[in-house]
Amino acid sequence: MIYDEELETMPREALEALQLKRLQNTVERVYNLVPFYKNKFDEISVKPEDIKTLDDLKRLPFTLKEDLRDNYPFGLFTIPLEQVVRLHASSGTTGKPTVVGYSKRDIELWSNLMARSFAAAGVTRGDIIQNAYGYGLFTGGLGAHYGGEKLGATVIPISGGNTQKQIMIMQDFGSTVFTATPSYALYLAESAHDMCVTQDKIKLKVGILGAEPWTEEMREAIEEKLGIDAIDIYGLSEIMGPGVAIECKEAKHGLHIWEDAFIPEIVDPDTGEVLKDGEEGELVITTITKDALPLIRYRTHDITHIIKEPCICGRTHKRIARIKGRSDDMLIIRGVNIFPSQIESLLIDIEGIEPHYQLIVDRVNNLDVLEVKVEVSEKVFSDEIRKLQSLQKKIEKDIKDLYGINVKVTLSEPKSLTRFEGKAKRVIDKRKM
Template identity: 55%
Template sequence: MTAKPTETFMFSPEIETMARPQLAALQLEKLKKIVRHAYDNVAHYRQRFDAAGVSPDDLKTLDDIQRFPFTTKDDLRGHYPFGMFAVPREQVIRVHASSGTTGKPTVVGYTREDLDVWSEVMARSLACMGARPGDFVHNAYGYGLFTGGLGAHYGAERLGCTVTPVSGGNTERQIVLMKDFEAQVLCSTPSYALHIAEVAEKTGVDIKGGPLRVGVFGAEPWSENLRHELDARLGIKAVDIYGLSEIIGPGVAAECIEARAGLHGWEDCFLFEVIDPETGDPVLHGEQGELVITTLAKWAQPMIRYRTRDITRLTDEPCACGRTHARILRVTGRNDDMLIIRGVNVYPSQVEAHLLGLPSIEPHYQLVIQREGSMDTMTVEVEAKLGVPVDQYPSIAKKVANHVKAMVGVTCRAVVLTPGEVPRSQGKAVRVRDLRPKAI
């Protein structure tokens, strides 16, 4: 019998409600095996561990992992394509890769067991976010080398859902399929979900009045204000999901639909740390820092202390849903996304959080970064609501600039564009246009 949407539903209740001491013991057991596996089978790890004076035998407690060196994206690029594999290439039955727009792509591989684990944690995540066996899942994440589409697809099938593998693009047709198939769950980036809502409104399709009830949104940072916007315009509960290709893909952590107050990280499969991004030292529990993840159940390509560059906090306070796995509080940005404007550290998601909800503008924006003399400047491009007179644009722009200055602390320009002029996303949103001269 399918659980009601409002009931707490757990895909793996014995794992998801495991007592913290028992969970820590399981983590340590798995950690010892995966670190040994990495050391014995990946030359990079063996060289780095030896140079740091540590070995798998030094792991007596979970805290001992702090003695081991970090892994970064540069390590994956430096061993392109298969130098980080810990099993013979013939045992790798799938590879994914990043786009490689800033250098060589990062390649990630999976054994059959890895894909099974991925499907399990993704099914667990979908159930946590409110999907139920038998639901129609409209999957608008991109398929291909990007892990989002196939990750959501196999997880939904593992949960027992019916999947529409529509991928991104052709938004009008997507809306027809959502309506005709009576989809209950939408999987996409939050920016594309906003675009779906906008197109549905313009074409007179009532998504809000239909069976759609859950939005599974991830792959880009997004704000609490955008959540409220998506809730209202799609008639859903918008829920955050977290993952990254280097670790496994989507499904590393997910918000529960009961609380929507932080993402439950599946600690039986991943070990989480938070460090000071400057020093690499661990921060106090609950303090903000950079998230570091060690895979506990990925055999083709184990990641030991992988620096995600994501800024967040961890908490293991009890959750209303009853799950015991620690929560990753909303990712506020990435180290490599951070802008320094007139001496102020700025994350695009910070600006978004304070733009959404302002009167007379739509929730679409871009930040344009330029170099003037020796100083970087930021222009916030926003979009007027339909029907707002053009002669009001200058006063709206002034209000936007003043609001960003007051709430974020950075001086900027603001420009109000006409409805539809800010580019729409069919995948990950492009929030920053960096027009600064490139170093030669």
């Protein structure tokens, strides 16, 4: 079903005219309201009035996650805090999170785009959405929640985890839609199987899955085990949250990015040069309807390409291919974003721990597990097992408290962690994508 016929099927020419108007408006606003943007534009002598066509977008400087950090927490907001009705946060590259703010209008807009996304996945009024995205600072839970309500569906705000309860609720409430990370969907499918909950005992028809990279093989496995359509959804908190792009049920091939709100570009991750449609590179997004935190040419670090062919569903908005990976070292563990540098800054604060560490990511029973190997120095070494174990527990707890992720800490002998040309290999990702 198409939620907003007029906007979603708008002829390209009209859509691009709308984009230009909104882009000009956004650029003018950030230039006048945010010193960060004014300085950056002035540095390269670009004025808002220089943006005469969509092609002129590439004259503007990129915005990086580090810029959000440098202006932590609210420095890039265009509106005073009393007009901000919601704050979310995601992992920063170091200890401090990346903060995003929403005006009342932003929440309305997000709800609309998310409702549109649900509809594209085949969800309608009358559906029961079991929302297993985490509620909290993470945008997933509330983003999907508001969109589901906007659409007129029934939302169960169950949040993540607690698999047995998820399966019980799924049967008893007759959930028809499940929103989660794909790895959790697969885990839930297998747990249901172990609990002898067969497909005829549940009414699930569609899974809206995202927040981590996945594969066609995973899609097939989830669809077969749960008897559903598994739909890929994309979003990131800096840009808005879930609902930036989604696959349509008709094609299940590429994710429509809502171009009346976002302008996508694909750039060479090394040179920043804009690539042609179809060429693979890093996705860069400019928001053109956001109030509180508009972002100009934000580097997502997600690797994809644009599918330019028109879609069979009738929507005119461009599609991005399934995300292939990252152009930086960010890890996505069970939907939680984590940078090795975050772990490093935490370890440095622990007396006696060498700043030599290694992160080993693996997928065990369809769930991501992160092992943090740290080298034991003589300063922390004790000849009593329990003291070393409490050190392990302390690091595990610190990581859990700060980044909300369960890890297993393993103590290693000094100089045992592999080093390459003086630079340690920090991450070993054993997950097969």
